[in-house]
Amino acid sequence: MLGEQIGELTGQITGTRVLPDEGHGAKVEVSFQQTGTLLGVHINDMGTYISVTRPTRAVAAAATERGDQRYEHRSLLTAATIDARAGQQADPDALATLVERFIPFSGTDGWRDLAALAEAARSQEIWRLAEQRAALILAEASGRTGIDAERAGRAVRVQLDRLRP
Numbered sequence: 001m002l003g004e005q006i007g008e009l010t011g012q013i014t015g016t017r018v019l020p021d022e023g024h025g026a027k028v029e030v031s032f033q034q035t036g037t038l039l040g041v042h043i044n045d046m047g048t049y050i051s052v053t054r055p056t057r058a059v060a061a062a063a064t065e066r067g068d069q070r071y072e073h074r075s076l077l078t079a080a081t082i083d084a085r086a087g088q089q090a091d092p093d094a095l096a097t098l099v100e101r102f103i104p105f106s107g108t109d110g111w112r113d114l115a116a117l118a119e120a121a122r123s124q125e126i127w128r129l130a131e132q133r134a135a136l137i138l139a140e141a142s143g144r145t146g147i148d149a150e151r152a153g154r155a156v157r158v159q160l161d162r163l164r165p
Contacts, residue, residue, distance in 0.1 A: 009036035009045065019050065026053045070105040077102045077113050084120035092123075099126055108137050111156070115163040122165045134160060 011034025019027040033046040060075035080098055084090055099114065106113065114130035117123070134156050142149035 007038035009034040073102040073105045077117055081117045081120045090121055115160055119163040119165050127165055
């Protein structure tokens with residue numbers, strides 16, 4: 001815990017509504033009512049807040065501003081996966097470039113991100129890259145102490161097969 005608890009409130013949501021998108025992402029307005037104590041004083045509270053969704057590429061933009069290439073490329077790949085699942089057609093050349101830039105920064109679980117994109121975009125080519133990346137990671141791990149390579153290989157295969165395009 002960060003500090004001493006200063007109060008406790010319980011309540012309920014009294015209303016929700018979707019607000020028009022004004023070019024900044026979808027908005028949901030939530031109204032609530034709650035009662036409880038704050039600093040030992042009984043209070044009745046009510047309010048409204050607005051939750052705004054961030055565009056799929058906003059995280060990548062934030063990572064770019066920080067100079068964090070690993071998260072920039074991973075978030076761009078995730079955004080492409082979200083777009084593909086939403087039915088947006090991606091340019092195959094743009095996807096190929098995205099994947100090519102992602103692989104050097106993908107880390108040990110990058111194969112999973114590639115498989116998700118392959119499934120969403122229905123791309124056999126990206127699928128093969130996901131399989132190759134998974135095989136490389138498993139080969140590297142098989143020589144390490146305490147790793148059951150066969151068990152890990154089976155677990156990865158199950159996950160890959162679930163995402164097969």
